[in-house]
Amino acid sequence: xxxxxxxxxxxxxxxxxxxxxxxxxxxxxxxxxxxxxxxxxxxxxxxxxxxxxxxxxxxxxxxxxxxxxxxxxxxxxxxxxxxxxxxxxxxxxxxxxxxxxxxxxxxxxxxxxxxxxxxxxxxxxxxxxxxxxxxxxxxxxxxxxxxxxxxxxxxxxxxxxxxxxxxxxxxxxxxxxxxxxxxxxxxxxxxxxxxxxxxxxxxxxxxxxxxxxxxxxxxxxxxxxxxxxxxxxxxxxxxxxxxxxxxxxxxxxxxxxxxxxxxxxxxxxxxxxxxxxxxxxxxxxxxxxxxxxxxxxxxxxxxxxxxxxxxxxxxxxxxxxxxxxxxxxxxxxxxxxxxxxxxxxxxxxxxxxxxxxxxxxxxxxxxxxxxxxxxxxxxxxxxxxxxxxxxxxxxxxxxxxxxxxxxxxxxxxxxxxxxxxxxxxxxxxxxxxxxxxx
RNA sequence: GCCGCCGUAGCUCAGCGUGGUAGAGCGGCUGGCUGUUAACCAGUCGGUCGUCGGUUCGAGUCCGACCGGCGGCGCCA
Numbered sequence: 001x002x003x004x005x006x007x008x009x010x011x012x013x014x015x016x017x018x019x020x021x022x023x024x025x026x027x028x029x030x031x032x033x034x035x036x037x038x039x040x041x042x043x044x045x046x047x048x049x050x051x052x053x054x055x056x057x058x059x060x061x062x063x064x065x066x067x068x069x070x071x072x073x074x075x076x077x078x079x080x081x082x083x084x085x086x087x088x089x090x091x092x093x094x095x096x097x098x099x100x101x102x103x104x105x106x107x108x109x110x111x112x113x114x115x116x117x118x119x120x121x122x123x124x125x126x127x128x129x130x131x132x133x134x135x136x137x138x139x140x141x142x143x144x145x146x147x148x149x150x151x152x153x154x155x156x157x158x159x160x161x162x163x164x165x166x167x168x169x170x171x172x173x174x175x176x177x178x179x180x181x182x183x184x185x186x187x188x189x190x191x192x193x194x195x196x197x198x199x200x201x202x203x204x205x206x207x208x209x210x211x212x213x214x215x216x217x218x219x220x221x222x223x224x225x226x227x228x229x230x231x232x233x234x235x236x237x238x239x240x241x242x243x244x245x246x247x248x249x250x251x252x253x254x255x256x257x258x259x260x261x262x263x264x265x266x267x268x269x270x271x272x273x274x275x276x277x278x279x280x281x282x283x284x285x286x287x288x289x290x291x292x293x294x295x296x297x298x299x300x301x302x303x304x305x306x307x308x309x310x311x312x313x314x315x316x317x318x319x320x321x322x323x324x325x326x327x328x329x330x331x332x333x334x335x336x337x338x339x340x341x342x343x344x345x346x347x348x349x350x351x352x353x354x355x356x357x358x359x360x361x362x363x364x365x366x367x368x369x370x371x372x373x374x375x376x377x378x379x380x381x382x383x384x385x386x387x388x389x390x391x392x393x394x395x396x397x398x399x400x401x402x403x404x405x406x407x408x409x410x411x412x413x414x415x416x417x418x419x420x421x422x423x424x425x426x427x428x429x430x431x432x433x434x435x436x437x438x
Numbered sequence: 439g440c441c442g443c444c445g446u447a448g449c450u451c452a453g454c455g456u457g458g459u460a461g462a463g464c465g466g467c468u469g470g471c472u473g474u475u476a477a478c479c480a481g482u483c484g485g486u487c488g489u490c491g492g493u494u495c496g497a498g499u500c501c502g503a504c505c506g507g508c509g510g511c512g513c514c515a
Contacts, residue, residue, distance in 0.1 A: 034474095035474095036477070038472065038473065038474055038477080038478090039471040041472050041473060045475080056473080058473095059472075088473085090473055090474080091474095091475085092475065110466095110467095111467085115464090115466080116465070116476060117450075117465035117466090118449050118450095119449085120449060121448095121450075123508085124449065194514095195515090218514070218515085220512095220513055221513090222513065222514070223508085224509095224512095224513095225509095226514085226515085227513090227514070227515085228515090232515095233515060234515095309511085309512085311511090361515070362515065363515065407515060411515080412515050413515090434506090434507075
């Protein structure tokens, strides 16, 4: 199907196309996101990954072959079209392309399984995630995710951090043993990593400042809207940093990420109906004791020393419109490697970073024990297998300075940024306690 | 690991209390329409009621076990 007038067509993306002047002859490649034909009119909504644009065919204006193909083409078929760009108030975003030639490159079978009825079923959409990710909403979330990840890399590289990767296959747990995925490794039992932290602690004596961004695995049987069994964690560790430095680094990172998304991904946020504001620093800080007092005032009671229950965390989270820190956690609510305050050995130098509006915890950080004997004592009093932590302890024998770090969950941040009910929407192919397909 | 709820058409659900051979809306398909956007109009197809067993003349409906899913808690990023 060739037409001499289309010979000069310039191949562009929809994004580029939209900025061109009316009358431009363009070639677009993409998929039929939607179509409707009304008697002698044929409409196709074209998606090419950059954006959407309406294609139009008119009997008497477009030739008969073009009209036939436009009416027959199935939803989600891959096509190449050439046509004339023009403004029309009736089209999406006020622009459309009058089709001159159309070629079906890969015809999709009919019917396309996702329609306005099946879209009401979350489990259907996740069972068909390999198809449903083509949708406007899920692709917007993924574009924001991509921006978030780039912003994080830019942030750390600009500040002289070295990017490292840690093994996903590990011999021992970082924290408790119950939350590990076990697998067989040449006749030995090994585990999928929960955190890169210990490896980062080794690396700081080589690089000073390091960060990672890689999958972490948790076998927690957590059926909640904020848990995935596999997720991406950004972790940073810095030699000579105090907990104060550590919190400043976290708020700088999160503010940088949020402000970048607000600036660059307005369109995607609009599609999601999310009004996200830029983030101000410093973030508010409240102490564990204050959280507990507030919770008790609202009838949520818990013992001093227990971790903050979800209900209390949500209550406090809803009181803020900006991310904030909870600090000064009791040692009983924290892992063995946390350093304690000099003036109060019951309190750790650690924090949780909490997203507002009820979303809750997105990061945890703290200053680590750098003294050999203190760490040894802590491993023993927690009844942990000394042999497993030999190398971790060994680091403290060879010039380990005070240091601090944190881990921030990419999907947790994204869930808040996009205002999503469930964290599974933040992952292209989410892994939850009940889902490993597709 | 604990508590609660739900499995009936492709999807969302009604029917179950008082047992008597299955319903709606949406979607799909076919046709119509010169401005569609969650189109509209007409027609049409569509179900071993999660599985197995029990009670009964008869079970979608009552009982039991199992399987699957959802919501919440604990734990966490």
